Structure formats: structure tokens, C-alpha cells
Amino acid sequence: MASPTADLHRLLGDRVVTDPDVATGFASDAYPQAQPLSGTEFTVVRARSREDVVTTLRYAAEHRVPVVPQGGRTATTGAAGALPGGIVLSTAAMTTVEILSQERIAVVGPGVINADLRAAAAERGLAYPPDPASSAMCSIGGNVATNAGGLCCVKYGVTADYVRGLEVVLPGGAVVRTGRRTAKGVAGYDLTGLFVGSEGTLGVVTEAVLRLLPLGDPALTVLAVFPTLAATLAGVDALRGARHTPSLLELLDGPSVDAVQAYGDYGFPLGSGGVLLVQSDRAGHTLEDVEEYAVAMRAAGASEVAVAEDRAEADLLLAGRRALNPALHAKGHRFIEDVCVPVTRLGELVRRVHVIADARGLDATCGGHAGDGNLHPCFFYDPDDPASRAAAEAAFDDVVRAAWELGGTLTGEHGVGVQKRPWLAEELGVAEVARQRAVKTLFDPLGIMNPGRGIA
Template sequence: MSTVTTDLHALLGDRVVTDPSVAAGYGVDAYPPAAGLGGEDFTVVRARSREDVVTTLRYAAQHRVPVVPQGARTATTGAARAIGGGIVLSTKLMRTVEIDPVERIAVVGPGVVNTDLKAAAAEHGLAYPPDPASSAMCSIGGNVATNAGGLCCVKYGVTADYVRGLEVVLPGGDVVRTGRRTAKGVAGYDLTGLFVGSEGTLGVVTEAVLKLVPLGDPALTVLAVFPTLAATMAGVAALREQRHTPSLVELLDGPSVDAISAYGDYGFPTSTGGVPTSTLCHRCSRRGAVTSLTRTRKRKLRYWSSVSTLASKVPVVPPSPTWIGYERLSRTERRPSNSISAFSGILRPTLPLTTNSWPVAIRLGKSSSRVVS
């Protein structure tokens, strides 16, 4: 074992991973092309309490050892990769959950899985809206660190909109609390907002106070199939004009639908111009769509899980593009299949990850387009 591993094992006992084959599993996150270090090249601490985090960060500060905080390692960016000679500090095992139905808050550890929090809140008639695509696996600590959003973020907001307070261990091992538990909090600096989205560069979150909202009625889901891309975008524009905003509108282009249908039966027709799934039928029908309404949980899950079969999410700009650049791309050979969060303007191109082919972000403006490799 390395000196760092030996020292921390003496301080933390079984919190430190001593088996290199086990430690190697903490070398990377879900970034597809990432190559991890060998388990003997870094030290893994699996914290179970705030005190474990404090001890680790104090040791790292005293000995000038770099630390990489990790949650559930579901991110696809490579940001949580281990550093040679450094410490991987995992908070995955810190899973305490406390629901206060009166104040409508949840006080949780950073290792709590997003969907587990949703389930705990639902037992009290409450909901936690942020829903990253990896919500069944990702942890609240990682959500806070990256300010995760999700498919419904345009209507309900992102993680930062639901974090009222944090407990954070700073790099030297000092513990600070930010924010409040009350609905109103207008005094002082917004230190909570400073930590949300900082990706572990300012400290390690050991507890989060999260706002909950009343649980809504079961959602209705509409599958609307349009003959062309132009008709699809006319349907999306019509939805944006209505008073009751859909919680989610996701557009899949023809190649995406064909690819998904080849992967499994999700109830989609093939060879379409575009398929937005939404909550209202008549406005889409007036723009030439064939629509079907579903109230059953099983069929809704079939529709929405299809979106997860597409590989990457590449955020781009404002929600009012003219789709000129998208249509140009549609005419090119070997173009990617795409899904679009139609209300936010997020385009998610999907390409096979080979040495000669990488995901691209497509920036669509009012009168021009740009492809960034």
C-alpha cells in the first residue's frame, strides 16, 4: 500500500479501501472513453459520516495530497476521475434521509439516490422535482455539485432552486453550514448558491436541506407523430402559447425513432419527421400530428425510457431557434440521430463513440448555426 493509504487506514480503519482491485472501480465515472488508473495508484476513502470527511480533508491539507470528491459516479464528463497519488473521497454511503412534512423539506446525506428521495417524499404527499436522466442511480451530493437539471427543468427548475441549505467540509477540514430551513431567507450572502454547482472545488457536501413541493396528480402523456420537422416545430410553438405549460416536451427525430425501435418496442412508429411527447393533443393535431393519449404508468414509462437510450446530453443555447442549422444537418450524410428538449433548446446528438467520431454540440441561433466539435 502507498504511504497515503497506510496513513489514512490508521486514522479511518475500514473506511479506506486496501484492495487495489476494489479501489480500481473508483478510478473513473461513467465517461465512455475514460481509462482508469490502477487501484494501487490512488487511495479510496468511503466516508460514512461528516467526521470521516473532516479527517480525510485535514490529512490531505497537511500533506498536500489532492482530493477528488465522488458521488455515485454516474456523470459522463470524466470530472470525477482519480488522480495519481491522490485521494478519492466517496460520499456514496452517507444516505441519511429526514423528511419534515410540516416545513416541506428533506434533510439528506450526499449519498442518497435521487429516486429514493422522491419515493421518501411521496410517502408524505410531497415531491422533489429535479429529475436528471440518471435519477435512478445518481446521488444528491453529485446533483448539488453539478447543479443537475433534468427533463422537467424548464418548468420546475434545477437543483439550485431546491437547495435551501448545506453542510460543507472545507478543504482544511473546517465545517460550515449555509442557508436556512425556512421558506424565506433574504439576509446575508448566498453562500449556498456559491457551493451549488462548484463540483467539489470549494468543499465536500455532507448534508443538504432541500425544498419539497406538494405531489401533483398523475401526469398524462401524449405521443404526437408529425409528418415533417417543420410541422413538428409548429406544434411545439403552439404548445408554448398555451396557458398551462407541459411539464416536459421531448422531440425525437426520425433517425432516433428508427434507432430506438430497432433497439426495442417502445410503441413508436418508424420513418417520421419528428415525435414530440407532451401533455396536450388538440394543438398538435391541428398542426398535422397523429396523437395518442395514455394514462397508464407502464406505457408512459415506455415512452420516457426511450429517451434514455440515446447516449449524450449536450446543452446549447436559447429556446427560440429557427431550426435552420438543424435542417441543414438533417440533409448531411452520416448525421447523428438527435433528441431535443423542445422547450429549452437542448439538442442531444447521438454518435457512436469511436476514435473517428465524437459527440458534437450544435448551437442554433435565430439566423445561423454553428457546429462545435
Template sequence: MDDLLELLRAGLPAEALITDPGITASYANDMASFCEAGAPAVVALPRTVEQVQHIMRTATTLRVPVVPQGARTGLSGAANASDGCIVLSLIRMDRILEISPVDRIAVVEPGVINAVLSRAVNEHGLYYPPDPSSWEMCTIGGNIGTASGGLCCVKYGVTAEYVLGLDIVLADGRLLSTGRRTAKGVAGYDLTRLVVGSEGSLGIVVKAVLALKPKPPQQLVLAAEFPSAAAACDAICRIMERGHTPSLLELMDRTTVRAVNKMANMGLPDSTEALLLAAFDTPDPTADLAAVAELCTAAGATEVVPADDAAESEMLLQARRMSLTALETVKSATMIDDVCVPRSKLGAMLEGTAAIAEKYDLTIGVCAHAGDGNTHPVVCFDHTDADESRRARESFDEIMALGLELGGTITGEHGVGVLKKEWLARELGEVSVELHRGIKQAFDPLGLLNPGKVF
């Protein structure tokens, strides 16, 4: 410990290091349940690339593990500390370095908050689409680490599609630049895409070149009530089959709707079994919503209500954005699953999840990026009840197994971290895991970066 602090202090200002155990403990974990976390030796908060390089050179010299962190809003334990590690928090590297309306790019440091970037580019008539539910808190570096998605993915795609280039500090302190700032480029292997979603296990992102889009027209939202989740999923299939491209298509089941109402008095209908939100940011969103309303009615919607203006649309979106927070109030703890299935299997996924909830006598609410087939079953349980905690964990695993059986994946946007390591091996298979380990070895031969995560 003395050697570690001495070497770190040689290249870092005093305010960049935290050693008080009472404070370092607060950096031990992200927001995931059932994920082990150790006690960090020190928390480092660099402001420059050179300081990050110094931290990594020190870690390599002393063979100390390093756990990179952003805002710790993750849901898989990917940012959890290991015993004796250096927690490398990037939240102070929070500058927007450049916004170019001509090149349609933004160049940012990893600690920039997603919402801050979004508002900054809006002032230039531009749009950064990825918008996780935690967008007011989560950082771009964290979004890159977990390949985050969000509500708008059905039309605009996920974080990986907007990362053009990266500056990465490797485990030994060397600086690697990947990708480009041009509209296209195919020189060499796509190391940028490789690092996106690697959860800090290959290097430390210290700068990102992000693609932007022209700011779209203000979207309008439609809400449709359904007597069953199956009917809502039928409507989703009809909407996608007819070639519509909504800017979002979100689903909330009965449990979620009731939790949101209880927490925020939103006035959503408690009688509904499923609530579907569809939005369009096209030049004529009213016409698009009218076409979708017909499809919802044909699928059995009991009521379809298009928003009249942006304010009403935003109110409906707020209900969806607070879904996870509202479900957290149902019990003392939650496990948030992240299973993505083909859209055609969405109904089977929701039906199977309901059966699992009944089997384990648990409350499991489901909200979903329905246009992507990305479901978020939220298992609500009392963490002080050992039997209920056991049932929660078992139900979580059964939900992931169900997703794989339906041709899906164990994570659509939250990542693997600690929570889903065993399941990743099942999904990828032996050959793929072997190649993953070979890549890890090439980037981090000493295994210092985020050890014990992903696989």
C-alpha cells in the same frame, strides 16, 4: 503513499479504504467519452462528516488532490480521478435524515439515490421534482455537484431551485454551513447557489436541505408524431406561446425513436421524423392535453395520441427515459452533448445538428427537454476507428459552437468537467473566468479539490 495511508488509517476504519489497484481503477472515471482519467492512490468511502473532515485534513497536510464522487453517472468527466489522488466516494453516506411535511423539506446525506428520496417523500404526500434520466442510480450529491435537471424542468425547474442549505467540508477540513431551512432568507451572499454546480471544486457536500412540493395529481401524457423536426419545434413554440405549463415536454428525433424501438420493441412509429411527448399533472389533464393536441395538429402533426391512463403514460415516458441508453447501442461509443438554446432557436439547433451529422458522415440522434430548449445530441461512433473517433470529437465541438451562435450555453445540466473546459472559457469570457478563479482560490487556496476540472 505510506505516509498518506498511515494518516488516513488513523481516523478511518479499515473498510473505508481501498488500495487494491484492480479495484481503485474502477473508480477512475465517470460515463463520459474522450475524458482523461488518472490512477487514484486510494479510494476513501466515509460514512460520517468527521471522517470526511479527517480525509480533507490529511489531504491538506500532505498536499494530495481529492476527487469527490457520487454514483459516477456524470457525462462530462467531472468525477474522473487524477494521478495519485484520493478518490472520495460519498455513496456510503446515504441516509435520509429528516422529512418534514410542515416545513416541506428533506434533509439528506449526499449518497442518497434520487429515486429513493423521491419515493420516500411521496409516502408523505410530497414531491421532489428534479429527476435526471439516471434517477434510479444517481445521487443527490452528484445532482448538486452538476446542478442536474431532468424531464420535469419545464414546469418545476432544476436542482438549484430546490437546494435551500448545505453542510460543506472545505479543503482544509473546516465545516461550513450555508443557506437555511426556512421558506425564504436573504442573509449574506448566496453561497448555497454558488456551490451548486461547482462540480466538487469548492468543497465536499455532506448534508443538504432540500425544498419539497406537494405531490401533484398523476400526470397524463400525449404523444404526437411529426413529419419533420421543424414541425415538432413549431408545435413546441406554439405550446409555450399560448401559456401552457406542461409537466414535461420532450422531443425524440427519428434516429432516437428507431434506436429505442430496436432495443426495447416499444412499438413506436419508425416512420416518424420527430416524436413529441407532452404531459400535464393538473387537476384536469385531459382538457390540457386536448388543447395541446390542437396546437400540434395545427403545426403539422400526422397523428396525436393522448394516453388513456397512468400505465400508458408511463410506457411513453419509459421510451424517453431509455433514449440515451438506446443510442449507446447504435455504435461502440457515444458522446452526449448538452447544449441548451432559447426555445425559439430549437428548430435551428436541430437543423444545424443534422447538417453536422451529414458533414461528418456520422449518426447523431437527438433527444431533448424541449420545453427548456435543452438538447442532447448523441454522437454515435466506433471508438476503435481512429478517423471516426476524430470526426466524432470535431462534430461534438461544432455542435457546441452552434449552440453558442444561437444564443445558448454549452451545458444545460451535465456540467463542464474535463470535456468542456475550453468551451467554458469561450462562453464566459476573460473577466468572468478571472472571477471564477478568484472564488476557487478563496475556497481552495492549495488547489486540492478536483484539480483540472471546470477551468
């Protein structure tokens, strides 16, 4: 059989990458892989239109070639990595944005970068709230396919809460439209909800209709430093009683704070029990709210509380949180968890992460979206020491089981990808996996859409 690259080049011309070195750049996402594929082992199509996607998926079905949809390649789970002999179908160049201010919707191509959409909406006095920490790099197609969350979910929810409708190309090339543009509508099953979070296993999103909100006020921030982990968690509990939900509530435990401060001077004291960052964007009331949050933090036992009085100060206070991911990257090789537990069990989860790390002899950090019960514990290992890597893998398993015991799930927002497949059937149960695979087969009877990822 001729290689997909030569065939697809005849069909799609310069949409197909013919330089293997360039193709290698599309081999993997942010999931650490021992040996990413070389660009000679798969084909890259850089679609610019729906028609390019249709042509590619028609070819893929005729020749039974697996297809990996790809956006910004920021998935932490291996969901967007190339497959040997397969096609990587990048929608990163499909970047149209239309904002219908009166309707409060945006109609966008899948390649639009999250931060660019947020900026375009803000220019019109509107907000697209979902804001993953990877906002400057990840695409709307990827956000839809992972049902991405982010920092503001505590008040505004996740991507699914903003997707009204989708255009999706199915394997074989059929184009389907799901959902609607209108504010309401209940005709038929909610297929939009099915595609959101499906990790590229059902089809390729070529357009999304997204709900927008009126823009809040620029957020103000409180940063509270606590002497102990227990006091940090008491701070989270105190905020649950707040009458006005913060627009952001992020937790860094002591080791996370130390990692950030080792990465750059963000003004954090070393050896603290933890830090909470809390924001309000409530129109006309931001200062009033953050002052109220500051009182609650002090009452919970904070040793230092800083309140931003303007946007610039708020950004400075948040800078340390934004530095968390690069700081953890600089600290060393790690497995990143994404467990989510009922918000009232958050404290137990954090404590158990550290008990597990101690028992396995590992360094660990635990931080994330405290307001949602969704944390990203990290276990650090020495890549040259198989015993250390095995201990980190065992700790990862321990934390998933701890989350289940606490009534939670193995993934709050990053998805399953390759990384969490070993646990998926245990979480869902055999009968549910069978039902979900039957749904998958309805859309992808040949099993060529992102096989080996998520439920696929």
C-alpha cells in the same frame, strides 16, 4: 511519502478501500475514457459521516493530495473520475433522509439516490421535482454539484431552485453551513448558489436542505408522431402558447426514434420526422390538459397522437423516452452534447446539428428537453478509426459554436468536467475566468479540490 491508502487506512479503518480491484470500480464516471486508472493508482475513501470527510480533507491538505468527491458516478463529463495519486472521496454511503412535512423541506445526506428521495417525499404527499433521466442512479450530492436538471424542468426548474442550504466541508477540514432552513432569508451573500453547480471544486457537500412541493396528480402523457422534423418543431412551438405549462416536453428526432425502436419495440414507426412527449400533472386537470395538448399536436401536423387515460398508459407512452440513453449506448460510441439555447431558437439548433453531421459524414441523433431548449445531440464514431473520432470531435466543436451563435451555452445541465474545459474560457471570457479562479482560491487555496475539472 507513504501512500495515501496506508495513511488513511490508519486514520479511517474500513472506510478506506484496500482491495485494488474494488478501488478500480471507482475509477471513472459515465464519460467514455480510453484508459481508466487502475485501483493501485489512487485511494478510495467511502465516507459514512461528516467526521470521515473532515479527516480525509484535513489529511489531503496536510499532504497536498488532490481530492475527487464522488456520488453515483453518472457524470457524463469526467468530473467524477479518479486522479493519479489522488483520493476519491465517495459520499455514496451518507444516506440519511429526514422529511419535515410541515416545513416542506427534506434534510438529506449527499449519498441519497435522487429516486429514493422522490419516493420518500411522495409517501408524505410531497414532491422533490428535479428528476434527471439518471434518477435511479445519481445522488443528491452529485445533483447539487452539477445543478442537475431533468425531464420536469420545463415546469419545475433545476436543482438550484430547491436547495435552501448546505453543509460543506472545505479543504483543510473546516465545516461551513450556507443558506437556511426557512422559507425566506437574505442575510449575507448567496454561498449556497455558489456551491450548487461547482462540480466538487470548492468542497464536499455533507448535507443538503431541500425544498419540497405538494405532490401533483399522477402525470398523464401525450405521444405525438410527426412526419417531418419541421412539423415536430411546429409542435414544440404550439405548446409554448399553452396556458398551462406542460410538466414535461421531450423531443426525439427521427434518428433518435429509430435508435429506440432498434433497441426494443416501443411501438414507434420507423422513418418518422420526430416524436414529442408531453405531460400534465396539474392537480384535477391532467386529462383536460393532455386533450388540449393533443389538439395542438394534430394542428401542428402530427400524423399519430396517443393520449394516455391513466397512469399505466402514461408510463407505457414514456417508456420509449426512458429507453433513449441505453438505446444510444447500444447504437455505438458517441460524444454527447448538452447545449442549451433560448427556447425560441431550438428549431434552428436541431436543424444545424443535422447539417453539421452531414458535412462531417457522421451519424447523429438529437433529442432532449425541448421545453428548456436543452438538447443532447450525439455524434457517433468508430473508435478504431482516428479520422472518424476526429470528425466527431470537430462536430462537437461545431455544435458548441452553433449554440453560442444562437445565444446559448455549451452546457445546460451536465456541467463542464473534463470534457468541456477546452471551450469554457471562450464562453466566459478571460476576465470572468480570472474572477472565478479567485473565488476558487478563497475556498481552496492549495488547489486540491477536483483539479482539472470545470473552472478548477
